Amino acid sequence: MKNRLSKIIKPKDGRTVMLAVDHGYFMGPTTGLEQLDKMVLPLMPYADTLMLTRGALRNYIPPETDIPIVLRVSGGTSILNDELLHEGITVSMEDAVRLNVSGVAFSIMVGAKFERDTLLAFTEIVDEAESLGIPVIAVTAVGKDMVRDARYMALASRIAAELGAHIVKTYYVEGFEKVVESCPVPVVIAGGKKTDEMTALRTAHDAIQAGAVGVDMGRNIFQAKDPVAMIQAINMVVHENATPAEAFQSMIRDRSGRYSRR
Numbered sequence: 001m002k003n004r005l006s007k008i009i010k011p012k013d014g015r016t017v018m019l020a021v022d023h024g025y026f027m028g029p030t031t032g033l034e035q036l037d038k039m040v041l042p043l044m045p046y047a048d049t050l051m052l053t054r055g056a057l058r059n060y061i062p063p064e065t066d067i068p069i070v071l072r073v074s075g076g077t078s079i080l081n082d083e084l085l086h087e088g089i090t091v092s093m094e095d096a097v098r099l100n101v102s103g104v105a106f107s108i109m110v111g112a113k114f115e116r117d118t119l120l121a122f123t124e125i126v127d128e129a130e131s132l133g134i135p136v137i138a139v140t141a142v143g144k145d146m147v148r149d150a151r152y153m154a155l156a157s158r159i160a161a162e163l164g165a166h167i168v169k170t171y172y173v174e175g176f177e178k179v180v181e182s183c184p185v186p187v188v189i190a191g192g193k194k195t196d197e198m199t200a201l202r203t204a205h206d207a208i209q210a211g212a213v214g215v216d217m218g219r220n221i222f223q224a225k226d227p228v229a230m231i232q233a234i235n236m237v238v239h240e241n242a243t244p245a246e247a248f249q250s251m252i253r254d255r256s257g258r259y260s261r262r
């Protein structure tokens with residue numbers, strides 16, 4: 001378990017840049033990921049782990065690729081369904097082991113009328129993953145009718161940890177320190193919908209300063225104007241304590257096409 005956790009959260013600084021490209025499991029061909037390999041392969045040198053589905057791993061990522069995999073093991077509803085995120089188990093832990101993953105990710109939906117289904121399925125995964133020494137990342141999804149504030153995120157994160165999550169993935173909100181302080185396991189933030197690059201860098205920075213160990217970011221990287229430059233800038237914020245302005249500056253290319261930082 002500790003060995004696998006160290007593949008996700010880097011022991012050198014206790015931080016992580018997780019690249020999330022699992023969106024297709026409920027959003028189909030998400031903008032930027034239509035040809036997932038073309039987008040993702042150039043980003044991988046700057047990611048600590050890759051979070052994706054079994055089908056994406058099989059079809060787009062060469063087996064020789066040397067990057068720790070966090071496998072999404074929940075799903076079952078699409079963006080066309082009113083009960084979005086009413087998810088169950090979509091991958092057996094036997095297959096997760098066969099795929100040699102470093103962790104698995106499962107979405108829970110605290111506060112939804114079907115929360116019980118997602119929480120109980122989550123604990124099934126935790127039980128199996130514990131016996132195999134595989135860390136489980138709880139993805140605390142937020143329904144469209146739920147208030148996205150520190151009180152709710154702290155509630156969902158703490159429940160996830162109490163039920164056995166090894167890492168909690170949540171959203172950055174004002175007062176994020178409260179979320180981190182009351183969660184006994186490491187917290188990473190999702191990026192959420194695409195915003196401008198500076199805002200995304202500031203969110204990552206503020207989350208790290210509030211105690212998050214890193215990001216599990218997707219759209220704000222692969223939908224950025226320059227995804228390779230953006231993931232490098234995120235890397236600077238997470239691993240080098242760069243300010244948002246310093247990281248943003250690093251994305252500006254000179255006339256030869258080189259980034260200003262190098």
Ligand code: R5P
Nearest residue numbers: 020190191192216217218219
């Ligand atoms: C959502 O549940 C998916 O797991 C995404 O991987 C996650 O939301 C992170 O991606 P983004 O930064 O695009 O929100």
